[in-house]
Amino acid sequence: MESTLYFGGLLIKSIAFLGPKGTFTHEVASFLGENLFSYCSIPSVLKAVENGECDLGVVPIENSIEGPVGITLDLLVHSKLYIQGEIVLPISHNLITKRDCEIHDIKYVYSHPQALAQCQSYLENRGLKPLFTLSTAAAVKLVVERNDSAAIGTLKAAQLYDLNILDKNIQDTDNNKTRFIILSKDFGLKSENNKTSILFETYQDSPGELYHILGFFANNNINLTKIESRPSKEGLGKYIFFLDFEGHKNDKVVKDILDKTRTKTSIMKVLGSYPSL
Amino acid sequence: MESTLYFGGLLIKSIAFLGPKGTFTHEVASFLGENLFSYCSIPSVLKAVENGECDLGVVPIENSIEGPVGITLDLLVHSKLYIQGEIVLPISHNLITKRDCEIHDIKYVYSHPQALAQCQSYLENRGLKPLFTLSTAAAVKLVVERNDSAAIGTLKAAQLYDLNILDKNIQDTDNNKTRFIILSKDFGLKSENNKTSILFETYQDSPGELYHILGFFANNNINLTKIESRPSKEGLGKYIFFLDFEGHKNDKVVKDILDKTRTKTSIMKVLGSYPSL
Numbered sequence A, B: 001m002e003s004t005l006y007f008g009g010l011l012i013k014s015i016a017f018l019g020p021k022g023t024f025t026h027e028v029a030s031f032l033g034e035n036l037f038s039y040c041s042i043p044s045v046l047k048a049v050e051n052g053e054c055d056l057g058v059v060p061i062e063n064s065i066e067g068p069v070g071i072t073l074d075l076l077v078h079s080k081l082y083i084q085g086e087i088v089l090p091i092s093h094n095l096i097t098k099r100d101c102e103i104h105d106i107k108y109v110y111s112h113p114q115a116l117a118q119c120q121s122y123l124e125n126r127g128l129k130p131l132f133t134l135s136t137a138a139a140v141k142l143v144v145e146r147n148d149s150a151a152i153g154t155l156k157a158a159q160l161y162d163l164n165i166l167d168k169n170i171q172d173t174d175n176n177k178t179r180f181i182i183l184s185k186d187f188g189l190k191s192e193n194n195k196t197s198i199l200f201e202t203y204q205d206s207p208g209e210l211y212h213i214l215g216f217f218a219n220n221n222i223n224l225t226k227i228e229s230r231p232s233k234e235g236l237g238k239y240i241f242f243l244d245f246e247g248h249k250n251d252k253v254v255k256d257i258l259d260k261t262r263t264k265t266s267i268m269k270v271l272g273s274y275p276s277l
Helices: A024-032 A042-050 A070-078 A113-118 A120-125 A136-143 A155-160 A206-219 A252-263 B024-032 B042-050 B070-078 B113-118 B120-125 B136-145 B155-160 B206-219 B252-263
Strands: A015-018 A036-039 A056-063 A082-090 A094-097 A108-111 A129-132 A149-153 A164-167 A177-184 A194-202 A224-231 A239-246 A265-275 B015-018 B036-039 B056-063 B082-090 B094-097 B108-111 B129-132 B149-153 B164-167 B177-184 B194-202 B224-231 B239-246 B265-275
Touching: A015 A024, A015 A042, A024 A036, A024 A056, A024 A082, A024 A177, A036 A042, A042 A056, A042 A070, A042 A177, A056 A070, A056 A082, A070 A194, A070 A224, A070 A239, A070 A265, A094 A136, A094 A155, A108 A113, A108 A136, A113 A120, A113 A129, A113 A149, A120 A129, A136 A149, A136 A155, A149 A155, A155 A164, A194 A206, A194 A252, A206 A239, A206 A252, A206 B206, A252 A265, B015 B024, B015 B042, B024 B036, B024 B056, B024 B082, B024 B177, B036 B042, B042 B056, B042 B070, B042 B177, B056 B070, B056 B082, B070 B194, B070 B224, B070 B239, B070 B265, B094 B136, B094 B155, B108 B113, B108 B136, B113 B120, B113 B129, B113 B149, B120 B129, B136 B149, B136 B155, B149 B155, B155 B164, B194 B206, B194 B252, B206 B224, B206 B239, B206 B252, B252 B265
Parallel strands: A015 A036, A015 A056, A082 A265, A108 A129, A108 A149, B015 B036, B015 B056, B082 B265, B108 B129, B108 B149
Antiparallel strands: A056 A177, A082 A177, A094 A149, A094 A164, A194 A239, A194 A265, A224 A239, A224 B224, B056 B177, B082 B177, B094 B149, B094 B164, B194 B239, B194 B265, B224 B239
């Protein structure tokens, strides 16, 4: 049965997401449709959309505690896809074990490094040893056969493997949210409230130039909602900046700012305009 | 035998570093003295200096490919230690195995997630499966008993366990450098060429305020050598900014800029002034 959901005016046929099943990205992709395809890495999600295997791709881009997802930002530098939308998901971590396990049986806790980092105090206070896996879902799958280990993962993953939730909301802070982006080959149409994402690399004297570029936005009262630096991989102290701001690429004031920004940068790329949350 | 090395005018008695032995941080700590103490995490290195167990602490702060070491930046927000100096180390990764292993025996490659990420193309091209460990040194220790696995690690670690270097310089790019900081309880004395590191959090409208603060530096011709954003953990779009710039905290022009910056920020902290490389 083919899904007939629409997103940004497009009929959604198929959605690639960062798997395996039971991850937070799976949860987000489920909001968009039913025709979901799991891919094992962020680069392979982007590739699936680029080569037409899927119509949309869903990947995480930043977490309010851990910061940016470096590989997503790095891939956007060279990708031909556009950001069509964003979804922010509150992250709640659960301690998951086999049905017959109790807390005093547990010595090891498996999960993705970022999930372990977000539950560090909880683990330290209970003397539990963290061990890395490639995803939270992989961790949950692994504890199906362990009596001395728990996994940190989603409710969805616990259901998938018929496991027990030993403890809920074990993250260190309650401000834990992850922002996911929805990627497609098409540039987003203008809606009522828009947001635009760009990246750029300044010439030599990077931070001084950044000041001038931020001035283009400040002087036009365009509010920035995000600024992030990533190493440009050309040496320490050289950065690519990622900016999100209010407005659509086709708004006159935005067009003017982008034209001025181009004169101050060696690389400037519009990553997408999409409805702001 | 007690070491009698001096660093920044201080007699160095003992140095805490992020272990285990055989890591890049161990290599950097060795440049500073012989009285070295290995700690199992970045927070425990800082604690060892704070409570007087050691005189100096050495931890990584950023890598030219992977970006900032998030936990180091996050700890600096609340730590009472000062940056006394920095060391930049070119990172060279090696494929390490048991003495009798050859490349066609290898299916799995163990290492720290950052080291694996830095050798991603090398591993993908050879169909080798990456597996996470807590440090490059832990990976090297692990392959002592494996016939189907290699580790990515330092030459020092290979020597330590009498293992074979199957391949050298396997990292994807040659611009791979890590910056380490040296922490102490004392603020750095003024030397010929100085650098100062600060962090701050702006009021509500964060990116607009950043523009004004960068202006204080630009208008005084103070060159910024680094700008980095970290989530403030109070929600998406809220940041703490880390700036490095030329000059010492006690220079008149720097003092004036810092006073102005204080008026625009809810938190402002001088992390240290130290000799610039």
